[in-house]
Amino acid sequence: MEQNRYRYVQGPGGDPVTSRQRVAWLRARLWGVTATDARRLVTSRGQVSKQRKRLLEAKLSGWEGPRLPQFEHGIVREPVIAAWVHQRFGIHPNSHLCAGENPRHLATPDGVGAHSICEIKTAVADLDEAAGVYRDQLQWQLHVTGCEQVLFVVENRHTYRRDFRWVGRDEARIRLLAEHADAFLVDLDEHRALAIEAERRGEDYRPAALSPSGTRIA
Template identity: 90%
Template sequence: MEQNRYRYVQGPGGEPVTSRQRVAWLRARLWGVTATDARRLVTSRGQVSKQRKRLLAAKLSGWEGPRLPQFEHGIVREPVIAAWVQQRFGIDPNSHLCAGENPRHLATPDGVGEHSICEIKTAVADLDEAAGVYRDQLQWQLHVTGCERVLFVVENRHSYRRDFRWVGRDEARIAMLAEHADAFLIELDEHRALAIEAERRGEEYLLAGATPSGHQARYRTA
């Protein structure tokens, strides 16, 4: 594998940030738009998603959201599936946080290879349905890494059957996602500046209309 193909986000000591260093990884993700974020910014028709405001609130507060059982299942199964991908396709498991030409465009693909990346999901949906759900996440990963294709692997959560397909770049969709992401980052910076000023005055910062379920929309800077 070409070691210099990918740009890795570095921590304060110059070490690459990985998802195994969960605190540092989560902190770094707060300042950018990740592949998971990208699919929450835009609808399938390219309109601003209703999830955008809640994402903005989560970035400001550092709130991770609930850890659902299916998420825990995915954590357990991912290394097993990644080992299978490595053996069959030669794509190495990855935990590094990658950055694009814009260093605030971020992604952590589950596998990185010489010319392609991999994304792994455990789901009850079939491959076609899952590919539609995660279309923007896959395109964002291709955008960040500069790769031409991503191997999308779906393992059924109940039967453990695995299906896969190669997904290529959709340049028009990538350009649209990048435009929405950059607009989101501008708004994020504006609200973060207001939150810092509120903290300086000893006040809480209220982001109206952006309350995640079960979480107050009052934030202090971390």
């Protein structure tokens, strides 16, 4: 496998950051836009999402959010599914945090191969519905890694039936996601600077309501 095609985020000691080092992984993600973030920034019609402000507040506070039971189920099942993917498709399980040409564009695909990546989900939705829900997450992972296709695998949470499909790049959608992500990072940096100044003065800081117009988006 051509490991050097991927750019891995490095921690303070120079070692790659992985999701197994949860604190370091979460901290690194606070400074960029991940695949999970990308699908929270933009609506299906390409407009600024209502989730944008909550995402900004989470980045500033470092709040991870609740760990739901279905999330825990996915953590247990993912290694099993990843081993199946490796055996059948030759895509290796991955926990490394990857960076794109813009080092603040981040993703942790569940598998990486020589020419493609893999994303695994456990869900009650069927493959078609899940592919629609996670469309932007998949496109962002392709954007960050530079791969041409991602193997999307969905395992039913109740029946354990496994379905998959290959998803290719949508360059127009990727450009739109990158534009929204870059505008978000500008806002994040501005609010982070204001938060640091407020802390210096001994004051609490909460970001003001963001404009729903998304004026920085072309």
